[in-house]
Amino acid sequence: MADSRTPRSAEGLGSSSPAPAVTRAAAVMDALAEAPSGRLTLSDLSRELGIPKSSTSNLLLALEEARLITREGADFSLGRKLVELGAAYLSRLDEVQEFYKFCEQAPTLSGETVRIAMIDGDHIIYLARYEGHPAVRLTSNIGDKMPLSLSAVGKVLLAQLHDHDIEAMFPDDVELPVMTPKSLRSAAELKAQVAAIRKQGYALEDEESTLGVVCLAVPVPTHGAHGPSLGLSVTALKATFSEEQAALMVKELKELAHSLGNPMG
Amino acid sequence: MADSRTPRSAEGLGSSSPAPAVTRAAAVMDALAEAPSGRLTLSDLSRELGIPKSSTSNLLLALEEARLITREGADFSLGRKLVELGAAYLSRLDEVQEFYKFCEQAPTLSGETVRIAMIDGDHIIYLARYEGHPAVRLTSNIGDKMPLSLSAVGKVLLAQLHDHDIEAMFPDDVELPVMTPKSLRSAAELKAQVAAIRKQGYALEDEESTLGVVCLAVPVPTHGAHGPSLGLSVTALKATFSEEQAALMVKELKELAHSLGNPMG
DNA sequence: CGCGCTTGTTCAATCCACTGAACAACCACC
DNA sequence: GGTGGTTGTTCAGTGGATTGAACAAGCGCG
Structure with a gap:
């Protein structure tokens, strides 16, 4: 897939977030949502978001545990819980x-x-x-x-x-x-x-x-x-x-x- | 609303998560999804999840910035981005x-x-x-x-x-x-x-x-x-x-x- | 009004999550 | 098989996120 030279740093600018892990986790989900195939590997995410691999791994583990994303072999995609949460929003x-x-x-x-x-x-x-x-x-x-x-x-x-x-x-x-x-x-x-x-x-x-x-x-x-x-x-x-x-x-x-x-x- | 005496600790058991902030953020969204009215205040969340107020505040700020939740005056509810993400999941x-x-x-x-x-x-x-x-x-x-x-x-x-x-x-x-x-x-x-x-x-x-x-x-x-x-x-x-x-x-x-x-x- | 109870925000000290480098596995290509 | 490129995982040190107490502001009540 060519190579998307867009290391869009997850950090917005004044890179200080009150809870960086959360901001980065959100960036991970965004990246997965925008990925054409909907599936990205750890390295893909680490590279694209400019987050060290080790940290990315931790984020993914936590996100997976929360069912916000799913691991399928080597690559990750969005999780079912997001459908639930989206539905919860709409039902209100x-x-x-x-x-x-x-x-x-x-x-x-x-x-x-x-x-x-x-x-x-x-x-x-x-x-x-x-x-x-x-x-x-x-x-x-x-x-x-x-x-x-x-x-x-x-x-x-x-x-x-x-x-x-x-x-x-x-x-x-x-x-x-x-x-x-x-x-x-x-x-x-x-x-x-x-x-x-x-x-x-x-x-x-x-x-x-x-x-x-x-x-x-x-x-x-x-x-x-x-x-x-x-x-x-x-x-x-x-x-x-x-x-x-x-x-x-x-x-x-x-x-x-x-x-x-x-x-x- | 009576008082829901269920300080269900956000931490699952082996309370160690590879990225606690993320796990807690997920718990926050869960709580919002399950709340009958869909709206909870900072103190509500802090109490129900057993997270210190100051930390909860930081989580909420980060979640809000990611549009995963919305602040409406004093209380918080789920954000529109969740609809997007849920839709992204389904479209795949x-x-x-x-x-x-x-x-x-x-x-x-x-x-x-x-x-x-x-x-x-x-x-x-x-x-x-x-x-x-x-x-x-x-x-x-x-x-x-x-x-x-x-x-x-x-x-x-x-x-x-x-x-x-x-x-x-x-x-x-x-x-x-x-x-x-x-x-x-x-x-x-x-x-x-x-x-x-x-x-x-x-x-x-x-x-x-x-x-x-x-x-x-x-x-x-x-x-x-x-x-x-x-x-x-x-x-x-x-x-x-x-x-x-x-x-x-x-x-x-x-x-x-x-x-x-x-x-x- | 003053009191007790909330609420959310501030801040410095501590602890723990993050990091980076080093690791082991894997694949592709000569 | 050797080699250069991956991949994801491990681990100890450190810097920053998390914390709790102290704060200010709001509310109901007698």
Whole structure:
């Protein structure tokens, strides 16, 4: 595999962590998650993270004992406990439960593919997916991440941030990730869209991440200071996408967003 | 909340871990996952895990920095990164992808609620769920755990283990968890069922975890030494459950299990 | 208000986890 | 087989993480 010359030191900069072992352990899990094959050996990890082999070995032993990772012969991969913990996190979000209920009984949305996502650094992360009919079978799964600039939810959540935060994340000379010919290229384009989204209250993604597929998204108003902002999106095939249908979907999305934003029984 | 008098020391026994900080950090996440509300304060954690407050504080800081947990005012809860990591784990299991594909095009299963699960200590953990029609809407989610003795998949996976392992997990005087009047009560009953399951090649759960609901399950043959064993199950309403339908479902489940067990393109 | 009980944060001394070098095994390639 | 490159494990010394006591801040109560 060539050789990934990226000894990205696990230490962030002011390399002092209140509990270095924990920070390094987290870096190990990150590395495993990002590894294409999902499997790395002790030496791989030691090299990539810049941690001495002996220390890495200790970390791996401890992580394995906690079932956060698994050893399979010589190489390590993520452990099942992570699925449990991730599920535990999701089960605490009442929004997810209500999301499903609403989708099922919504006139238009009940037949569509709807998702709820959350902003997470400079990406969004999908929390749940409702699939009304399998016409559009998405390749994305719960827990998957997407760049902000490439998805309708990403853009709508970006629009909720303060301008100076946006500026910090997207200076004028950034290179945006590109997935299709229609993906946004420049920070200027992105900021123009953000302005438009703020006016109209929803975001549109027009084949920017997948050709033939469009997406609509609205933000969920954050009730109180309770965590980061959520967003909702519908996905449809561009071929079967009409203005009137879009209007209906946006309307229902906004209803759902409103009911998620105002906690109730 | 009464007061949970369970200062379950984080240290397992031979309290020596090759990287104590990591072990303790894992214990912190466990505690957060198990806490009914999902939120605990520094003092809660310090008390429950028997870790000095100052050390706990450091752990929490490091965990927060890694986004493995989140601080919300005074109390802590699990972090979003866990969803990512859990998803990363699942995305590596090709079985899950093929599971979905197969369910969609299977004559009988395509209309049912099918799940794939994995053995995880003395529990099973659900990895994916296919929902053909929303007749039976399950309350369980991906990542949820269930005792072995209470589910069809649990029993079928138990039947795959060696007798002495079963004996170790279920000595004759264990108290089994009970969820309905029809739940198995004694280890003897369980072992009798295991014997039967080995003969017939599938397991049946008859209202043992939820009244009105039945389950069928088959094991997935482990190809190679590749990880722990998987199991498949169909869930149906007892009211609409017939012998002939059961036979069809078991047949298709076995086909799916076979194709999962023999990796292919 | 003052008291008792929490809570979380600070800090210097100690102990233990981390380190690096030396080790044994292994594989690939002449 | 010899050789240079791995791999992962072992172990004693040391530097830094961990600790507990002392701290400040908050809360309920009489």
